[in-house]
Amino acid sequence: KTVTSTTELVNVFNDYFTDVGPKLAEKIEYEHNCSFRDFIPQHEPVERFIFQPVNVATVYRLITKLTISKATDCTNEWYINMDRGLYNIVVLLDLKKAFDTVNHEILLRKFER
Numbered sequence: 001k002t003v004t005s006t007t008e009l010v011n012v013f014n015d016y017f018t019d020v021g022p023k024l025a026e027k028i029e030y031e032h033n034c035s036f037r038d039f040i041p042q043h044e045p046v047e048r049f050i051f052q053p054v055n056v057a058t059v060y061r062l063i064t065k066l067t068i069s070k071a072t073d074c075t076n077e078w079y080i081n082m083d084r085g086l087y088n089i090v091v092l093l094d095l096k097k098a099f100d101t102v103n104h105e106i107l108l109r110k111f112e113r
Helices: 006-017 021-029 056-065 068-083 102-113
Strands: none
Touching: none
């Protein structure tokens, strides 16, 4: 299927990546019976984890603001959580392979609009 609009691209990403977490969680062996949902704070709205359309300028701005200190802040927070007996759930996605099947010329034209 060829994706022809930004909204459709967002929906395809949402459909694909919303299945990743539960599938990974099912493969983790636990000492007791629990669900991946047990580790997600209940006060967090589900909408917070939805992909939304963005433009090139927004992505560029976010990348240029990314610093080593932000990564360090994350690891410090993880250590604090571990000291408190809390869990850290981190999902790292390598999106390189996801774009191997995308026609790059079409994608670049979409980004230029």
